[in-house]
Amino acid sequence: MPAPTSGASDAAKPFDIVATYNELLRSDPDLTMPIAAIEALVLLLTHSPSSTISETLDLLEKSTAHLKQSIPNPIGLSAGTDLFQRYLITTLQRPGQLGPAGDFNAIRAHLLSNGRLFIRRAKESRDKIAAFGRGFVRDGSTVLTNGGSRVVASLLQKAADEKGGPSAVRFRVIYVLSSAKHDVDSSGEPEGMQMVRALRAKGVPVATIPESAVAYAMGKADIVIVGAEGVVENGGIVSRMGTYQIGLLAKAMDKPFYCVAESHKFVRIYPLGQYDLPIEQRVIDFKTEEEVADEAKQQQAATPAVRPVNSADSSDVVDFTPPHLISALITDSGVLTPSAVSEELIKIWF
């Protein structure tokens, strides 16, 4: 409710959307970036006294722009903020209770009171995807996967869970572990080890291979399943570095390449290639001997606090897998061909 009292108390301590977003991501490891962004916006609305439509939309727009600027890789989160904004606008335009004739406070109250529900639904959508995707893991097949995608983890675990049931799926997993040093999580092991352990605990034989062995291992794999950070308009995916090469290799070897992603990760960008993503990544960094020496000097001078920021950046690097490499996208709204993504996006934008 737009209680003026809450607005007054906030005037003293301004709401920091970036901090809220980061806090949300930290507090719940299961939260995806778009959902954290939606949550942050819901909290923002709770803290702001605005009661007119245009005021609210203006506030959302400004905060979204601010949030996008402050986060090194805003592709995932912009899917969330766009979805939130479009939902608000579409609901306001639609005839009915929440429409222009209706009470703006009603939709506001709905959004504010159902924050937890959105998170729950987002998590439920993973189960839904797992249910859709289960059919892809066949008896006796070998699945190649990479990264620490939570959706892929839940899909494979769901398939493994059925072992006790009537339709026992016996499958093996080749897990591509990032060999880069910076991809080590807090416990000192590469990201994804947790999922490897969980699968092994369920009795699924898992082989871990370095990224350099993907081509070598591809011949043993029957299908490739990867996660995604964002699904772009042409049906391609933005995902962790290394997915593109897996896609290329799978295509070259004629193996089906499936991407698992929740539909709230669909984002309205249209990258034309690897270097057309709206983020700055310093993956390819040309240097001469002179520059290397300069940098070393600078690093010695710099405070150690600067360093972790850099390393965090490099662990987040992504690449773009074009749609022609993707056999299908397994989403919570069904199994889609890459070209169906643009239609879903068109539905919310136009």
Added chain:
Amino acid sequence: MPSSSVALTPGLASFLKSLKTNPIDTSIDDLISLLKRRQIRHSRSCATATAYLLRSVISACRTSDANKLIERVQYVGRRVMAAQPREMVVGNIVRRVLGLIRDEAEDDREADFTLSDAGSESQPQTPRILDDISESLSARHDGSDRSSRQPFTSLSAPPISMFSLLSHPEPESSLPGTPASASPSGRLPSQIHNKDIRAEVLDGINEIIDELGQVDDQIAAYALDHIHSNEIILTHTSSTTVQKFLLKAAAKRKFTVIHAESYPNNHEATHATVSGQTPDDDELLSTEAFQKPLIALGITVILIPDSAVFALMSRVNKVILGTHSVLANGGLVAAAGTRVIARAAKVHQTPVVVVSGVYKLSPVYPFDFDSLIEYGDASKVIGYEDGDLVDQIDVQNPLYDYVPAESIDLYITNLGGHAPSYLYRIVSDHYRKEDINV
């Protein structure tokens, strides 16, 4: 128990004949056994039989409740589909009928909830009054101007799936069943609407049956756009859809057809198609039997063995193929040998056009390609007279090929030409999401 009173050889004709006289459960068992024994084989015969059966099921089902109707069709549908899981069209027709019932049920409910039901769940008091007004309004309009309500339905009914995350709780309120508890005052008028459901569903099924009858002619109407003078067309099997397509073009243009004979499963029918002596064992072809073959229209038809396809492909301008069923990802299941032709066409950069009715388009995603392939009579490869050989070797006769979407350039359906990547759209237009797993 299949009825023994019918003297005809079991098949589509005998089934349709017995459907009128037999009790419905006998007819269901009848179709199941026909499907199991493969006495109904062509996709279109299967589709027609299923549509007629469901029409009888619905007219025999003395209920006005949409949910009971759906349950009944689902039950029958599951049994018939289980009889021959590889015959995808059976499932397609069942899904379309289910979609019809759901549409009608929702159309009815639209009358009850003219307001977008997004808001009505949380504040039930306010919109209730409005509902009653709109009910009385639309009760008068019902039946007469269904077409005017249609656009409104499409505007608000299909929820935008990406918004499902943010929308109000219980987005399923539009599904049959749930809103029954919403308003006791609204029960009575909706019962009256329900009376219409069955009649409208039966109309819908009749439309499907009509569509099945006209589909080849509708597809053939596009022939002149795709076949040009002096082209060399390669085709395969004795598909009537392809034949009609070619005949339509042959009326106006001169071209050459290279016909691969598709040994060993379809070569006899193919030979007959080429020479124009259609054997009358196929009930469905009764009208086509009077059709002139392509040669009678002055078209040069060259019959070749399947093994010559690659050698001749360099001279071919276009490959036109029929299919058994089309899958949601754009791939297709077609007569054995089709994949070889599609691959050869790919190597020579020859365009591959697939002609298929929309009824063959299945929402099923091919998880496991191998499971889609049906195996046929091995004696067609090696006759039993070579008994000593059969003992020593393993003879296989796959009836179908899975052809991946990448090797197809264009699909021509009764709705027009589509790229393989567009088929998902037609799938979502024809089948309801909740019916994909019947």
